[in-house]
Amino acid sequence: MTLNRRSFLASSVAAAGVLYAPMVFGQAKPKVVIIGGGAGGATAARYLAKDSKGAIDVTLVEANPIYTTCFFSNLYIGGFRDFESLQHGYDKLAGGGVTVINDRATAVDRDARTVTLAGGTVLSYDKLVLSPGIDFKEGAVPGWSVAxxxxxxxxxxxxxxxxxxKKMIEAMPAGGTFxxxxxxxxxxxxxxPYERISMVAHLLSQKNPTAKILIFDPKDKYSKQALFEEGWAKHYDGMVQWIGPEFGGDKVEVRPKTMEVVVDGEVQKVDVCNVIPAQMAGAIAKVAGVTNDAGWAPVDPATMQSKMDKNIWVLGDSTAQGDMPKSGFSANSQAKVASMVIRAELTGSKVFPAKYSNTCWSLIAPDDGVKVGASYEPTPEKIASVTxxxxxxxxxxxxxxxxxxxSLGWYAGITADMFG
Amino acid sequence: MKPRLLLTLATVLGFSAGTVQADTIGDPVRGEQLFKRDCAACHQLGEGAVNRVGPQLNGVFDRRAGSLASFSYSKGMSRMGADGLTWTLETLDAYLANPRSLVSGTRMSYRGMKEQQDRSALMAYLRTWSDKPQNIPEASPTARPTVPELDPKILAIQGDPAYGEYLSSECTTCHQRDGSDQGIPAITRWPQDDFVAAMHAYKQKLRPHPVMQMMASRLTDEEIASLAAYFAALD
Structure with missing residues (x-):
């Protein structure tokens, strides 16, 4: 056979590993500062500290001393988890050699390579990792603002x-509308959003079975749609109504004072309303100047390195990387690639080809779980879905x-992988 | 192939950060030209596309054949859809190569696109107007995975536990390193032969679990051996 790139890569994965010329720092340890202690940032901090065995000074900046996972937060709404089960501290990461600072980053000086925190502390870095999650686009839903x-x-x-x-849903009047x-x-x-609908429906079916659920959706389809529709019909017959763009789901105004939703001109009185606005990268990514016009941070598909600054890596929800969904699983997967590449640049350790994967489980009703997943590899343009x-x-x-x-096993696994 | 030669070359060339692995479907820019040349007389694609002589092709990937309510299909196409034909990279490729061999009685009077490279380019262009995996993760892939072509001799290679440790980070997202089992089985301290056999069973889709099939499908024999060596030796 001819020697092509694919067979070459396949055969050479284990044999090869490039040695980077380590950076020269005299006596000082190279410094990595990580902003954001979620699935991307906590994983990167843990792997950098663990795998460099003390050769890298790792600092994690996270505003919340106790982190609450977005994944499984819908299960709390549905009554399948207590709130405390979603909460994780940073003690084990600190014990594993990560310096954890509970503060908010407010500025990044890319020339001086410093990060300024709200409390006034200035941290210098050799490599910076941004994993700030999402922020909301103001004005995305007419009538609603973060306030x-x-x-x-x-x-x-x-x-x-x-x-x-959850409290609002539990206090809904009998036969009310969510x-x-x-x-x-x-x-x-x-x-x-659609797992959340399932969990709200479960909660209401227990406490308020004549209540109604309306979904106003600007999209004409969504992931796992057939599975959710089947599940809602089976478990919550007649309770859930989905209004897509064909029926005005993309032309919605919200009136917080009167608890009204106006759909394509028609006023609908509701009891509880949950607005999930359009999103963009967490604010610090924009402050650092690594976002594009759409509000996301473009990264190199093979390394997760920012396309705007070679000393900055961006992880998780805030990135524009291609085909991976904005999930905690994705961020965790990306963090492992990033920490491998950062470690190589700073200490000369080996680099292996990037592999990414994602699986998202959703709970529709008690013991009725579904999942979707894919594996990804870098192409020149993006991280591409391959299966x-x-x-x-x-x-x-x-x-x-x-x-x-x-999915319960996965929760235990990924939180241990993030927080130690 | 000559594995030893490849390994030697690999050692010389090495990897650098930024290595690209997956192959893109094809060149969408060239695909657009082919679409205009061969398809656009009957089909529309892109913003505001509507049915003409042929159905509009936005969202054609993962669409059941003959399933647009707004289009009147041939009996042959409707029957294939009812039988379960769905448009993917594989089925579209076969249809584009020779429409009548895949769907008897199709009204698409096109003799077929002979060159694989042309079909790939055309599909890459079509793919840009179907669901994006970032939003719909189950949507058709947008690239072809790295396919390992390994000589059987490589099966005999001893796994490198250090490499296994690196690879294991993907496993430990779900399987806990300390061997505890909370809904996902422990894989720590398995006999190496059992580990390798199980992973190849997933890789060949003999074991049914889709997550494990996906994970195993992209591990080389050497990587599997390395993982086996690593997990077997964990404390």
């Missing part, structure tokens, strides 16, 4: 917002139960 989130929660950054939404304004693409997921799979409609109950149990 209205106490009345109409987004519950899309897990924490008090998630608790508020409305969700679903986000346009691309959006963070988890906490998936994918999804649960099938009509699967038997035992398989769905096993899928749900698997």
């Amino acid at each position: 209205d989130a106490e009345v109409i929660p987004h519950a899309y950054k897990a924490g008090p917002q998630t608790q508020l939404l 409305a969700m304004v679903a986000p346009p693409n691309p959006y963070r997921c988890p906490p998936g 994918s799979f999804i649960s099938q409609t009509g699967e038997d109950a035992a398989l769905r139960k096993a899928t749900y149990e698997e």
Whole structure:
């Protein structure tokens, strides 16, 4: 056969590994500062500290001393998890050699290679990792702004917002109406909007079975749609109504004062409203100047290095990388590639070809779990999907139960992988 | 092939950060030219595309054959759709190569596109107007995976536990390193032969689990051996 790139790569993966010329720092240890302690940032911090065995000075900046996972936050709303089970501290990371600072980054000076924190601290870095998650686009849903989130929660950054939404649903009048304004693409997921609908429906079916759920959606389709529709018909017959763009789901105005949703000119009174607005990279990515016009941070598909600055890596939801969804699983996967490449640049360790993967589980009803997943490889343009799979409609109950149990195992696995 | 030669070359050339692995479907720019030349007389694609002589092709990937309610298909195409034909890289490739060999009685009077490279370019262009995997993760792939072509002799290679440790980070997203089992089975301290056999069973889709099939499908025999060596030796 001829020697082509693919067979060459396949045969050479294990044999080859490039040695980087380590950077020269005299006596000082190279410094990596990581902003954001979620699935991307915590994983990167843990792997950099663990794999460099103390050769790299790793600092993690995260505003919240206790982190609440977005993944499984819908299960809290549905009553399948208690809130504490979503919460994780940074003690083990600190014990593993990561310096954890509970503060908010407010500025990045790329020339001086420093990060300024709200408390006034200035951190210098050799390599900077940004994993700030998402922020919301102001004005994305007419009538709603982030300032209205106490009345109409987004519950899309897990924490008090998630608790508020659950409390509101539990306090709904009998036979009341819950409305969700679903986000346009691309959006963070988890906490998936349609799993959330399933969990709200489960909660209401227990406590308020005559209540109604409306979804106003600007998209004409969404992931796992056939599975959710099958599940809603099976478990929550008649409760859930999805209004897509064909019926005005893309022309929605929200009136927080009167709890009204105006759909294509028609006024709908609701009792609880959950607005999930259009999204963009977390604010610090823009402050650092590494985002594009669409509001996301473009990265090199093979390394997760910012295309705007070779000393900055960006991970997870805030990136524009190609085909990977904005999930915690994706961020965790990307963090492992980034920490491998950063470690190589700083200490001369080996680099192996990037491999990325994602699986997203969703719970539709008790013991009725489904999943979707794909594997990804870098091409010159993007991280590209190369294989994918999804649960099938009509699967038997035992398989769905096993899928749900698997998701519990995954939660335990990824949180251990992130936080130690 | 000559594995030893390849390994030697690999050692010389090495990898650098920025290595590209997957092959793109084809060149979409060239695909657009082919579309205009061969398809556009009957089919529309892109913003505001509507049915003409042939159905509009936005979202054709993962669409069931003959399933647009707004288009009147041939009996042959409707029957194939009812039988389960769905448009993917593989099925579209076969259809474009020779439409009548895949769908008897199709009204698409096109003799077929002979060159694989042309079909790939055309499909790459078509693919840009179907679901984006970032939004719909189950959507058709947008690139072809790296396919390992390994000599059987490589099966005998001893796994490198250090390489296994690197690869293991993908496993430990779900399987806990300390061997505890909470819904996902432990894989720590398995006998190496069992580990290798299980992974090849997933790779050949003999074991049914889709996540593991996906993971195993892109591990080379050497990587599997390395993982086996690493997990077997964990404390």
